[in-house]
Amino acid sequence: MPVVNIRLARRAIPTTAEEKAALIRGVTRVMVEVLNKRPESVVVIIDEVEAENWGEGGEPVPVLRARRERAKESNAS
Amino acid sequence: MPVVNIRLARRAIPTTAEEKAALIRGVTRVMVEVLNKRPESVVVIIDEVEAENWGEGGEPVPVLRARRERAKESNAS
Amino acid sequence: MPVVNIRLARRAIPTTAEEKAALIRGVTRVMVEVLNKRPESVVVIIDEVEAENWGEGGEPVPVLRARRERAKESNAS
């Protein structure tokens, strides 16, 4: 009974129920194909984490995203 | 200092504060009785996960629950 | 940067490096296809847990496996 936990920083456009269902279906299929697990034995848990609670490179995601946006804009101008 | 993490799919009727207190009390008692831990050293963390973020058998919990409900209804009729 | 944690009870025949690589490749592809993530942003961590440290239905996995083996044998005889 594998347990798979997917952790994601919440995005501006929230992950839809359809996308979550596709994650659950896709990851379960990988467990079945690679490890020959029965699908009904696979548990998938998705955690969407507030963007300000997620950091990379020492900075919260909203700061990182704002910088990337500014970089795109100055490239475009 | 054991750390126990309980993860649950959120149900239609939310878990009450009393049920959470009973989970914390019960799990702590198990740690004390089996491993001889001091109760004040036991940490219990409960995560209630949105039902659409929890999958089993490749499907999100709301899909599974709806199917079980339909099965019950057709058995009852 | 999604982080995916796969937890598995260790089996009699250990999971091979090739199977682990296939899990990592497959789960990363799901994140890319469903959420449009860049592959290099996906982290996958596999935990193989000792069978006696994993329980289902109130019993450790070695007890469950032994019972299933006996059931198979008595069915076969």
Place this chain on the structure above:
Amino acid sequence: MPVVNIRLARRAIPTTAEEKAALIRGVTRVMVEVLNKRPESVVVIIDEVEAENWGEGGEPVPVLRARRERAKESNAS
């Protein structure tokens, strides 16, 4: 690419975005200084857990906090 997960019981005064940024910055610096990791490789995820979902000593945090408050008040009087 170290992944650091900080779990906290939610307090009466919520953790501010500035405090979360300081946690992310501080923990990332520790990973860089001690293990010589590149900062951009460090992921930090903060989980704020509802106080009634967190237990210590067999009791939920709101019960513990109320008792401490009463103890302070009777000491002060």
Place this chain on the structure above:
Amino acid sequence: MPVVNIRLARRAIPTTAEEKAALIRGVTRVMVEVLNKRPESVVVIIDEVEAENWGEGGEPVPVLRARRERAKESNAS
């Protein structure tokens, strides 16, 4: 299908298979009694963590244990 993860610092005398089975049995029973879960739906995963990988009060467990031992000895003498 609740998933319960018990994390423990490894002790000098290792946790026995019987103790692990008792943890699994006891925690599963709590989930059944408090939340009315079916026992076969409960997963329990025990992680024994090397003592030097576990810290409290800013110090690794082996340092804490050595100090407690010295305190006991000086109390006894």
Place this chain on the structure above:
Amino acid sequence: MPVVNIRLARRAIPTTAEEKAALIRGVTRVMVEVLNKRPESVVVIIDEVEAENWGEGGEPVPVLRARRERAKESNAS
């Protein structure tokens, strides 16, 4: 009582007990300075994960490391 979990891919040169103690000390100090926590309330758990169990960009760490080594060598020649 914050709980901090640090997860790392195991390196060729293993993390020493001194480095682990420095991680525990450093992360605890961050919790004290930023959130005003009592040091004795902070738990830090370090998980060193086998390199072949850790993936990034769809590949296990040993494959990534071998490629980086080859890149360095061809740059040096």
